[in-house]
Amino acid sequence: MRIALLAPIQNSLYSRLVAELAAREPGIELAQIVVRTPWSWERIRGELRRDGARLVRKVTNKLVLGEAAYPVGDPETLPALAERVGLEGKNLSEVARRHGIPLLTVTDPNEPVCEQVLKAVRPDVIVFTGGGLIRKNILSIPRLGVMNCHSAILPRFRGMDVVEWTILEDALQDPGLGLTLHFMDSGVDTGPLLARYRLDTRPGDTIASVRRRLEPHMVELVMDGLRGLRDGTLTAQPQSAEDGRQYFVMHPRLVEATARRMKTRTQP
Amino acid sequence: MKRLFAKLIMNTAGRWFEESVPARELQGFLARCLEQLTQRTDLSPEARADLLAAWRAANAVDLIPNNHPLELETDPWKVNLDTARAWRASLPEDKVVIKGVVPRALGRSLVALEVANDPDTADFTARAVESLLRHVEVKRRAALTLFSPPLNPDAARLERCDLAIYLCLRARRCGDLRLLNTALKLNDWAYPAFRGRAKPDAQARYLRALAEQERAVKELLG
Numbered sequence: 001m002r003i004a005l006l007a008p009i010q011n012s013l014y015s016r017l018v019a020e021l022a023a024r025e026p027g028i029e030l031a032q033i034v035v036r037t038p039w040s041w042e043r044i045r046g047e048l049r050r051d052g053a054r055l056v057r058k059v060t061n062k063l064v065l066g067e068a069a070y071p072v073g074d075p076e077t078l079p080a081l082a083e084r085v086g087l088e089g090k091n092l093s094e095v096a097r098r099h100g101i102p103l104l105t106v107t108d109p110n111e112p113v114c115e116q117v118l119k120a121v122r123p124d125v126i127v128f129t130g131g132g133l134i135r136k137n138i139l140s141i142p143r144l145g146v147m148n149c150h151s152a153i154l155p156r157f158r159g160m161d162v163v164e165w166t167i168l169e170d171a172l173q174d175p176g177l178g179l180t181l182h183f184m185d186s187g188v189d190t191g192p193l194l195a196r197y198r199l200d201t202r203p204g205d206t207i208a209s210v211r212r213r214l215e216p217h218m219v220e221l222v223m224d225g226l227r228g229l230r231d232g233t234l235t236a237q238p239q240s241a242e243d244g245r246q247y248f249v250m251h252p253r254l255v256e257a258t259a260r261r262m263k264t265r266t267q268p
Numbered sequence: 269m270k271r272l273f274a275k276l277i278m279n280t281a282g283r284w285f286e287e288s289v290p291a292r293e294l295q296g297f298l299a300r301c302l303e304q305l306t307q308r309t310d311l312s313p314e315a316r317a318d319l320l321a322a323w324r325a326a327n328a329v330d331l332i333p334n335n336h337p338l339e340l341e342t343d344p345w346k347v348n349l350d351t352a353r354a355w356r357a358s359l360p361e362d363k364v365v366i367k368g369v370v371p372r373a374l375g376r377s378l379v380a381l382e383v384a385n386d387p388d389t390a391d392f393t394a395r396a397v398e399s400l401l402r403h404v405e406v407k408r409r410a411a412l413t414l415f416s417p418p419l420n421p422d423a424a425r426l427e428r429c430d431l432a433i434y435l436c437l438r439a440r441r442c443g444d445l446r447l448l449n450t451a452l453k454l455n456d457w458a459y460p461a462f463r464g465r466a467k468p469d470a471q472a473r474y475l476r477a478l479a480e481q482e483r484a485v486k487e488l489l490g
Contacts, residue, residue, distance in 0.1 A: 049408060165445075168445060169445065245446070246398075246401075246402070247446060248401065248405040248446065248449060248450070249405070250449060251288060251449050251452040251453055251456075252288045253288070253291055253452055253485065253489075254445065254448070254449055254452070254489070257489045
């Protein structure tokens with residue numbers, strides 16, 4: 001099975017882990033990596049408009065702190081998974097070089113040059129690990145679809161800040177926190193469903209701790225999905241538009257309320 | 269060292285880009301401005317009704333004492349249901365957002381349809397809310413700036429207050445926190461314009477939107 005990978009930035013640990021494990025996986029050929037450059041005025045303006053001050057925190061965490069943003073010695077984090085699987089290097093270029101995979105850097109993954117390169121690769125699946133909205137010209141390229149791991153249980157929680165919305169809407173039991181692997185379509189998280197992972201909360205959990213704990217499972221779910229598609233054991237199930245709602249970036253006052261709710265629900 | 273540097277960036281640059289207004293600042297502004305505006309004698313009947321509604325909502329959540337000096341005026345929000353139905357009938361394709369353009373009298377008409385509990389309009393208001401949420405969340409500060417027929421910036425600002433009032437009302441009725449989330453943002457973005465030298469009548473509408481927001485926050489989040 002031929003796949004391509006779309007990544008949001010060069011040093012995304014999630015993207016690097018998926019790329020590394022996919023490259024090592026028998027029967028899967030990672031034929032192309034496309035990485036989005038963060039240094040584009042349009043991207044900065046768009047993300048700043050959407051995220052405001054949160055973007056500063058996000059960029060600082062990713063570019064300045066990197067792996068230092070994670071608690072030292074916690075075995076359930078992305079850096080811990082990277083250590084377990086023996087991931088080397090600091091960026092996707094090193095993964096690409098190590099495995100001989102072509103890497104393309106783009107300003108926007110929907111741009112014509114990206115479309116041409118991906119069409120030439122003729123992938124069965126494109127794995128989306130972040131990097132903005134994907135338009136129909138890219139969505140229609142792979143034989144099976146563009147795969148995304150969404151950080152909540154679909155179809156109920158679509159859109160942004162869905163970990164927080166799951167907590168605020170008192171949905172920790174049903175459908176609970178978790179991840180959903182799905183193929184993307186032109187809607188927001190409305191494409192056919194492939195697999196789900198449910199995360200149990202623990203005493204003392206916070207929004208940050210559950211977010212951190214979900215991350216390594218994203219890598220595992222993507223890899224399980226790729227294996228399932230390779231082996232023909234996984235089929236996509238369509239979801240109904242009426243079964244879920246679209247959520248948006250959460251206002252700081254609601255984030256505060258969410259943190260309070262989480263504290264009361266997970267008090268030791 | 270790395271953590272210290274990151275903290276410094278997040279504190280300074282984060283504050284620079286922060287566009288939400290602290291709750292205490294908004295609540296303080298609401299209480300102070302309500303007090304000041306009710307002393308004025310040059311307000312329109314509509315503004316007095318807005319102030320009264322703001323006073324009631326703010327009092328309901330203990331932000332101000334229960335001794336408002338206003339006489340009861342005719343509430344301009346009591347839109348006739350037939351007028352609201354006619355407004356809906358005038359919408360192209362029965363949609364409230366078409367290519368980023370919204371109709372005039374949006375918030376008030378939706379309030380009228382909402383409070384009428386008319387089963388014929390339930391599906392329409394549900395669809396309208398979803399497209400308005402998407403419109404505001406995607407366009408953000410540029411949302412509700414293009415009207416049909418066109419409106420001047422001051423009138424458009426009032427329309428945004430009206431939508432925030434409607435979203436708070438519907439959030440309280442349906443328990444849908446997404447609506448409160450969007451209303452909070454609309455009111456935050458409007459704050460700089462109304463904090464300064466806004467016309468008292470316009471400020472009264474903003475106070476109503478803020479008071480409805482605070483009531484919804486208290487009822488839905490405790």
